[in-house]
Amino acid sequence: MGQIGSALxxxxxxxxxxxxxxxxxxxxxxxxxxxxxxxxxxxxxxHGQPKARAAFVEAAEDAVRACAPLDLSPALAAGIAGQVFTMTFEGARSREKDRPDAQ
Incomplete structure (x- = not known):
């Protein structure tokens, strides 16, 4: 299952x-x-404008659709078919800590 999350x-x-x-x-x-x-x-x-929120959600939905179909092993395919899968997508990470002048 971890491989599915990584692929997505x-x-x-x-x-x-x-x-x-x-x-x-x-x-x-x-x-x-x-x-x-x-x-x-x-x-x-x-936390932001409704249009930006909608775009964020749509980007996550697009990621799932873009990765499909996944290449599943026969055993995993048999076990996962029809099962509800839940996954959390995080927003862009702050690059503040990566800046040379950040303290």
Whole structure:
């Protein structure tokens, strides 16, 4: 299951200005690794304009769709098909600590 999360995060590109934001999505896979239905947000933490919040949620949904279909082993495909998968996507991380002049 950790490999699924890693694969999905490889497609995640959080929008600029989303530091501290979180969105939890709920979705399912078919046996062939494609998404079953539509990813749905179950929780969102975003401090900012409603349009920016919507763009943040949409970016996470797009990441799930962009990564599908996943290449699943036969055993994993049989076990995951139709099961609800929940994953949290984090916003852009602050680069403040990476600046040479940051204390």
């Amino acid at each position: 995060l490889a497609c995640w590109n959080p929008p600029a200005g989303s530091t501290g934001a979180l969105v939890t999505l709920r979705f399912s896979f078919r046996r062939d690794g494609s998404i079953f239905g539509v990813p749905r947000p179950t929780g969102v933490v975003y």
